[in-house]
Amino acid sequence: MWSDSLLIVFISICTAFLGEGLTWILVYRTEKYQKLKVEVERQSKKLEKRKEAHGDSLDKQHKKKIEREEERLKNNNRDLSLVKMKSMFAIGFAFTALLSMFNSIFDGRVVAKLPFYPISWIQGLSHRNLTGDDYTDCSFIFLYILCTMSIRQNIQKLLGFAPSRAASKQGGALFAAPPAQFK
Amino acid sequence: MSTKSKLVDNKGKDCETVWRKAFKTNAEWPDKEEFLDVIYWMRQAIGIILGLFWGLLPLKGFLGLLLFVVVNAAVIYFYVNNFQTIDEEEYGGMWEITKEGFMTSFAGFLVTWIIVFTGLHGSNNNSL
Numbered sequence: 474m475w476s477d478s479l480l481i482v483f484i485s486i487c488t489a490f491l492g493e494g495l496t497w498i499l500v501y502r503t504e505k506y507q508k509l510k511v512e513v514e515r516q517s518k519k520l521e522k523r524k525e526a527h528g529d530s531l532d533k534q535h536k537k538k539i540e541r542e543e544e545r546l547k548n549n550n551r552d553l554s555l556v557k558m559k560s561m562f563a564i565g566f567a568f569t570a571l572l573s574m575f576n577s578i579f580d581g582r583v584v585a586k587l588p589f590y591p592i593s594w595i596q597g598l599s600h601r602n603l604t605g606d607d608y609t610d611c612s613f614i615f616l617y618i619l620c621t622m623s624i625r626q627n628i629q630k631l632l633g634f635a636p637s638r639a640a641s642k643q644g645g646a647l648f649a650a651p652p653a654q655f656k
Numbered sequence: 657m658s659t660k661s662k663l664v665d666n667k668g669k670d671c672e673t674v675w676r677k678a679f680k681t682n683a684e685w686p687d688k689e690e691f692l693d694v695i696y697w698m699r700q701a702i703g704i705i706l707g708l709f710w711g712l713l714p715l716k717g718f719l720g721l722l723l724f725v726v727v728n729a730a731v732i733y734f735y736v737n738n739f740q741t742i743d744e745e746e747y748g749g750m751w752e753i754t755k756e757g758f759m760t761s762f763a764g765f766l767v768t769w770i771i772v773f774t775g776l777h778g779s780n781n782n783s784l
Contacts, residue, residue, distance in 0.1 A: 475775040585770050586778035588716045611770065622763035627700060638689060
């Protein structure tokens with residue numbers, strides 16, 4: 474059982490690097506993406522500073538300026554998402570196939586023992602395709618999702634591919650981007 | 657020295673200064689992102705260390721989860737307010753700082769806790 478759980482951690486480290494590597498080849502290294510990213514980050518920081526400085530002022534001129542900048546940022550964010558989208562779809566398909574392969578390998582196998590009883594709406598995931606009613610038995614998919622959540626995000630941050638806080642804050646408000654771990 | 661190696665050198669020095677500042681009381685943080693990064697990585701380390709301890713003890717059940725949340729939040733609160741004495745309003749309030757990297761840290765904690773627990777106590781019939 475322990476070797477299975479360690480193998481799953483190893484698999485998620487590999488898939489995280491593979492995912493980031495593929496995204497780098499298809500997206501991050503392209504000039505268009507780099508230009509847009511720099512632009513979005515610059516605009517987000519500028520907008521944040523302007524909002525902080527004139528947040529409560531009722532000055533129409535400032536409000537108009539902020540609105541204009543928000544509009545520009547919105548457009549850039551949309552372009553950035555479009556650049557990402559195509560390759561994200563390709564990577565998404567590849568990973569779905571990979572996931573179903575691993576799923577069939579670990580099908581019906583208890584890969585770990587949970588030190589807690591999962592709440593009812595998580596049991597469907599943590600006990601997926603497992604027999605018996607010991608809900609502390611953990612299925613492949615639950616451990617894999619947890620590993621991906623922690624490892625992928627940290628690798629993204631370590632490699633500097635995670636979006637800056639200012640950009641995701643502004644982007645989140647203007648153009649809802651999907652969470653990094655599900656890309 | 658080429659531009660690339662200069663860049664790498666600068667990055668290394670930056671990293672070193674951030675490390676030094678992170679362990680110095682009342683350090684100055686002109687770059688907010690830098691401070692939030694320190695909080696983020698600190699959280700990840702806390703998650704893994706607590707996961708390791710909880711697995712070794714072993715701590716089980718809801719108590720383990722609750723204790724993680726409490727210890728994690730308390731350490732960060734102490735670090736921000738007493739060690740660095742940061743004005744939390746500059747960062748959008750204590751809630752924003754408390755949220756920083758929490759989910760990733762929680763996932764890291766769960767993975768470490770589950771794996772250590774499985775390795776050491778997985779074969780025992782345990783009653784939670």
